[in-house]
Amino acid sequence: xxxxxxxxxxxxxxxxxxxxxxxxxxxxxxxxxxxxxxxxxxxxxxxxxxxxxxxxxxxxxxxxxxxxxxxxxxxxxxxxxxxxxxxxxxxxxxxxxxxxxxxxxxxxxxxxxxxxxxxxxxxxxxxxxxxxxxxxxxxxxxxxxxxxxxxxxxxxxxxxxxxxxxxxxxxxxxxxxxxxxxxxxxxxxxxxxxxxxxxxxxxxxxxxxxxxxxxxxxxxxxxxxxxxxxx
Numbered sequence: 001x002x003x004x005x006x007x008x009x010x011x012x013x014x015x016x017x018x019x020x021x022x023x024x025x026x027x028x029x030x031x032x033x034x035x036x037x038x039x040x041x042x043x044x045x046x047x048x049x050x051x052x053x054x055x056x057x058x059x060x061x062x063x064x065x066x067x068x069x070x071x072x073x074x075x076x077x078x079x080x081x082x083x084x085x086x087x088x089x090x091x092x093x094x095x096x097x098x099x100x101x102x103x104x105x106x107x108x109x110x111x112x113x114x115x116x117x118x119x120x121x122x123x124x125x126x127x128x129x130x131x132x133x134x135x136x137x138x139x140x141x142x143x144x145x146x147x148x149x150x151x152x153x154x155x156x157x158x159x160x161x162x163x164x165x166x167x168x169x170x171x172x173x174x175x176x177x178x179x180x181x182x183x184x185x186x187x188x189x190x191x192x193x194x195x196x197x198x199x200x201x202x203x204x205x206x207x208x209x210x211x212x213x214x215x216x217x218x219x220x221x222x223x224x225x226x227x228x229x230x231x
Contacts, residue, residue, distance in 0.1 A: 002052075007037045011113050015041065025074035051142050052164065055115070055123075057107075058149035059214055060204055061225050064103050065194060068095050069178065069187045086186035092193060100200045104207030115144070128213050134159040148213070195227035 009015045015037050022030055044051065058066070072079060072086065075094060079086050115121050119142045129135055133151040137144040145163040147155065157169035178187050196204075204210055205218050214221065 005036055005040060007033050007040065009034070009037050009114060010041050010044065011118050012041065014110070014113050021074075026076040026078070027073045051119075053115075053119070053142060053144045054147070054160075054163075055144060056147050056149050056152070057213055059217065059221060060104050060107060060207075060210060061099065061194075061196070061221065063107075063149075064099055065095065065187075065191050066178065068098060069181070069183050069190075070176075072183055084182055086183050088186050088189050091186060092190050095190060095194065096196075099194070099196055102203065102207075104204055104209040107209045108207070119144070124208060124212055130216060136163055194225065196225050197227055201226045 009018050019030055019034055079091050111123055120139055121137045121144050123146055133155045135146045156172040161169045178184055
């Protein structure tokens with residue numbers, strides 16, 4: 001059995017920035033995955049074997065909403081009362097500010113820093129296979145499986161079979177679900193009332209990230225997240 005690690009950063013720059021973000025937030029501590037990242041980075045530099053990477057992407061607005069609540073402790077002092085209840089109005093205001101920033105540029109930068117610079121794989125070099133709903137990239141040292149969060153249930157068993165060269169499929173086991181978190185009610189309320197202005201929506205749908213992976217879902221995203229329909 002090969003070891004499996006769940007991390008977000010492996011570059012020196014990415015680890016450093018993430019550590020600073022956590023330390024300077026209300027959390028005031030470094031999560032385990034970043035400690036693991038630092039150890040893996042050292043190991044990967046001298047490792048001679050094949051490295052298999054599974055990267056999951058998501059429609060950027062949905063991802064930002066989910067990430068905000070996943071990292072709710074960044075704003076713990078502002079958003080939570082002594083009973084760990086989330087102030088929905090404050091959460092909605094802070095989230096809207098985040099969504100009006102260049103969230104897709106952050107995602108593109110992550111691929112540049114963590115995947116291209118680290119492993120020499122450019123995920124934007126080939127058109128995404130919307131029929132197959134996943135892609136596999138390979139070079140001498142790295143095999144990378146790229147999946148969409150929205151399609152995990154449908155394609156994961158076959159994708160992981162092909163990726164690892166297995167003789168049979170195995171099911172996807174879900175964990176870390178928002179519905180099971182203490183903030184689940186606030187998450188649903190904020191998500192349902194979140195609407196973006198025209199400028200923010202246009203910035204997202206015209207980005208390289210969205211155009212490459214989600215252009216065929218443009219109308220759905222506008223209908224779901226815009227505070228008014230675009231021409």
